[in-house]
Amino acid sequence: MxxxxxxxxxxxxxxxxxxxAAGVRFFAGYPITPATEIAxxxxxxxxxxxxxxxxMEDEIASLSAVIxxxxxxxxxxxxxxxxxxxxxxxxxxxxxxxxVPCVIVNVQRTGPGIxxxxxxxxxxxxxxxxxxxxxxxxxxAPASVQECYDLTIRAVNLSERFRIPVIxxxxxxxxxxxxxxxxxxxxxxxxxxxxEVDPEDYLTFDAEGTDIPAMADFGGPYRSKIIGNMHxxxxxxxxxxxxxxxxxxxxxxxxxxxxxxxxxxxxxxxEDARVAVVTWGSTTRSVKKAIRMARAEGIRVGLFRxxxxxxxxxxxxxxxxxxxxxxxxxxxxxxxxxxxxxxxSRSRCxxxxxxxxxxxxxxxxxxxxxxxxxx
Amino acid sequence: xxxxxxxxxxxxxxxVTINEKWCKRCGICVEFCAxxxxxxxxIGRPVPVKQKNCRVCRMCEVYCPEFAIIxxxxxxx
Amino acid sequence: MARLKAHRxxxxxxxxxxxxxxxxxxxxxxxxxxxxxxRAMDGTGIDPDKFAFVTGIGCNGFIPRYFRFNELHVLxxxxxxxxxxxxxARPDLTxxxxxxxxxxxAIGGNHFIHxxxxxxxxxxxxxxxxxxxxxxxxxxxxxxxxDRASTAPYxxxxxxxxxxxxxxAAGATFVARGTVYGVxxxxxxxxKAILHKGFSLxxxxxxxxxxxxxxxxxKAGTSGSEMIKWIRENSISLSKANRxxxxxxEGKIITGIFAEKNEPECTDEYEKIRQKARAGLSSV
Numbered sequence: 001m002x003x004x005x006x007x008x009x010x011x012x013x014x015x016x017x018x019x020x021a022a023g024v025r026f027f028a029g030y031p032i033t034p035a036t037e038i039a040x041x042x043x044x045x046x047x048x049x050x051x052x053x054x055x056m057e058d059e060i061a062s063l064s065a066v067i068x069x070x071x072x073x074x075x076x077x078x079x080x081x082x083x084x085x086x087x088x089x090x091x092x093x094x095x096x097x098x099x100v101p102c103v104i105v106n107v108q109r110t111g112p113g114i115x116x117x118x119x120x121x122x123x124x125x126x127x128x129x130x131x132x133x134x135x136x137x138x139x140x141a142p143a144s145v146q147e148c149y150d151l152t153i154r155a156v157n158l159s160e161r162f163r164i165p166v167i168x169x170x171x172x173x174x175x176x177x178x179x180x181x182x183x184x185x186x187x188x189x190x191x192x193x194x195x196e197v198d199p200e201d202y203l204t205f206d207a208e209g210t211d212i213p214a215m216a217d218f219g220g221p222y223r224s225k226i227i228g229n230m231h232x233x234x235x236x237x238x239x240x241x242x243x244x245x246x247x248x249x250x251x252x253x254x255x256x257x258x259x260x261x262x263x264x265x266x267x268x269x270x271e272d273a274r275v276a277v278v279t280w281g282s283t284t285r286s287v288k289k290a291i292r293m294a295r296a297e298g299i300r301v302g303l304f305r306x307x308x309x310x311x312x313x314x315x316x317x318x319x320x321x322x323x324x325x326x327x328x329x330x331x332x333x334x335x336x337x338x339x340x341x342x343x344x345s346r347s348r349c350x351x352x353x354x355x356x357x358x359x360x361x362x363x364x365x366x367x368x369x370x371x372x373x374x375x
Numbered sequence: 376x377x378x379x380x381x382x383x384x385x386x387x388x389x390x391v392t393i394n395e396k397w398c399k400r401c402g403i404c405v406e407f408c409a410x411x412x413x414x415x416x417x418i419g420r421p422v423p424v425k426q427k428n429c430r431v432c433r434m435c436e437v438y439c440p441e442f443a444i445i446x447x448x449x450x451x452x
Numbered sequence: 453m454a455r456l457k458a459h460r461x462x463x464x465x466x467x468x469x470x471x472x473x474x475x476x477x478x479x480x481x482x483x484x485x486x487x488x489x490x491r492a493m494d495g496t497g498i499d500p501d502k503f504a505f506v507t508g509i510g511c512n513g514f515i516p517r518y519f520r521f522n523e524l525h526v527l528x529x530x531x532x533x534x535x536x537x538x539x540x541a542r543p544d545l546t547x548x549x550x551x552x553x554x555x556x557x558a559i560g561g562n563h564f565i566h567x568x569x570x571x572x573x574x575x576x577x578x579x580x581x582x583x584x585x586x587x588x589x590x591x592x593x594x595x596x597x598x599d600r601a602s603t604a605p606y607x608x609x610x611x612x613x614x615x616x617x618x619x620x621a622a623g624a625t626f627v628a629r630g631t632v633y634g635v636x637x638x639x640x641x642x643x644k645a646i647l648h649k650g651f652s653l654x655x656x657x658x659x660x661x662x663x664x665x666x667x668x669x670x671k672a673g674t675s676g677s678e679m680i681k682w683i684r685e686n687s688i689s690l691s692k693a694n695r696x697x698x699x700x701x702e703g704k705i706i707t708g709i710f711a712e713k714n715e716p717e718c719t720d721e722y723e724k725i726r727q728k729a730r731a732g733l734s735s736v
Contacts (some may be wrong), residue, residue: 044729046729047722068535068539072538221501223520224522403479403677437639440483446459
């Protein structure tokens with residue numbers, strides 16, 4: 001008899017439990033459908049764990065409070081939907097520029113504008129390019145409630161490891177889907193590196209290139225000068241062109257130099273495949289059914305599904321494009337991961353999107369039809 | 376009726392130093408010194424020509440926006 | 453009234469000289485606010501490592517740059533949000549925000565009133581120079597009616613906020629206004645504000661000769677010292693103002709402590725929530 005912690009809960013709740021398991025003890029949010037359950041569940045669970053739930057006056061204030069808490073040394077999370085990410089983007093950029101770890105959950109809905117609270121995957125590019133400025137971050141997209149738990153833990157760990165904001169992309173459907181989840185304790189819990197030098201020698205941003213700087217908590221004995229402007233290692237203001245080049249590339253290189261730590265791809269039946277279906281998030285569920293149906297008809301088709309969607313697995317897609325004849329790319333948007341797939345396949349294989357923005361899931365039959373069409 | 380004269384409060388004396396590298400010649404110290412210790416010289420540079428008037432009130436220290444004035448209390452010479 | 457502390461002592465304890473001379477214009481009031489603040493902080497006896505500055509965008513946001521304190525320099529208007537998160541996560545810290553009038557009351561208005569409503573135990577210092585100084589002198593929510601500004605070449609057509617009334621109405625439990633002219637009183641106000649348990653608002657009236665003074669020369673003068681004289685001539689203490697007719701105090705700067713109350717504070721209230729949660733008491 002399995003005595004692990006087995007529950008039947010919805011995606012939004014699994015995110016909360018994953019965050020708590022990874023050490024998150026601060027949540028600030030603002031209600032927005034379809035993410036509100038995360039806030040509600042956090043308001044109940046955070047104080048039980050000795051943590052804090054803050055309902056802030058708006059989306060921007062909630063991410064601001066999360067960053068404030070993280071600077072104080074407490075792992076922190078925010079949850080919203082697409083409109084909230086739009087509001088938070090300046091603050092997200094601030095977290096990049098100050099290298100403050102935090103996790104932001106986007107339970108996607110149809111947009112733009114007020115849109116509708118229906119299933120969509122329209123915020124992939126927003127997750128990558130939403131803020132102004134040039135930067136890199138990590139974004140992950142679960143496809144099951146179990147992954148809502150597991151990938152939240154991973155998101156918290158990676159945000160602490162790389163000292164960046166990490167975005168977790170769910171959607172209306174997955175957030176409210178109830179499935180069996182096993183709430184195993186995490187295999188590892190990562191916390192931002194702490195300084196080991198003498199307080200007199202501590203520099204707030206003591207890193208360049210691919211280094212990840214140590215982060216002292218406010219309150220002594222280390223003194224931090226965390227400023228959102230272009231800064232020196234000491235946290236001073238600067239206009240030095242060499243520092244600009246060095247700092248902006250550092251923010252990118254500290255992440256990109258550690259590919260093995262964040263790359264996460266699900267591959268199903270790709271070994272002998274002539275057609276690969278490349279997708280992400282909830283659409284994966286329909287794809288898996290479609291692939292089984294296609295295989296039953298003798299079509300050699302497999303699944304390539306990044307769980308870490310940013311940075312995009314360029315090399316892996318590039319290699320895949322050499323071994324298959326076609327890629328089918330179903331997404332609930334007008335073609336966002338498609339752009340990256342086309343770019344890195346470089347016309348080595350056929351690329352066939354299946355796009356749908358109706359607010360309803362892409363059903364397996366539609367994907368099967370496209371597979372059969374190209375196979 | 377005999378009046379006993381009160382002992383007068385001791386008069387304090389100060390020596391004013393201005394950090395020339397930080398001073399921006401704004402003239403606030405000149406304007407607000409109650410004892411008129413300062414004069415404005417070239418380009419508004421404040422000079423404590425009447426040091427002996429300084430009573431160590433320290434208002435110039437706190438009024439200087441550039442942290443440039445230091446008043447040290449000295450013995451009466 | 454206590455004697456002012458020796459500046460040499462303040463410099464030794466708190467000033468970091470790497471970034472001096474300051475980035476401020478000659479005659480800017482930011483430095484005087486900084487002087488008052490450091491003396492007030494020293495007077496509280498709080499361990500300097502336990503102070504945390506959260507500063508907004510504006511020339512006053514540079515104040516902690518010259519001192520040995522922990523500092524988080526954040527986005528325009530958002531300081532109260534960061535400060536609230538920091539204080540809730542670390543109630544052991546003494547959190548002080550420094551914001552300009554535009555930072556606090558234009559873009560930051562919503563965050564300001566909610567921090568006041570929550571009565572979160574932070575101190576917000578608003579450096580009010582009646583203008584958006586840093587960006588070159590545009591009018592802001594505290595610019596006086598008919599003042600000239602870079603975006604009000606024909607005169608400001610709107611009314612200003614009274615920041616202290618706004619803060620008090622929103623629930624701030626310590627509300628005070630001082631000026632850089634009345635700097636000794638300002639030190640006292642700041643010290644009380646920092647020690648006050650609850651949301652403290654201190655409005656510090658300060659001159660901006662470059663952006664405000666130059667465009668309103670006949671009103672306020674064009675140099676720091678002229679503007680400080682203008683502030684002196686137009687300030688009235690609260691006790692005196694209460695005995696005067698409204699027409700006579702129209703457009704004047706009223707100084708003093710407007711509110712000093714003890715009310716439930718946010719971090720304390722949330723600790724009660726944690727106790728309830730641990731005891732299994734909820735309505736869920």
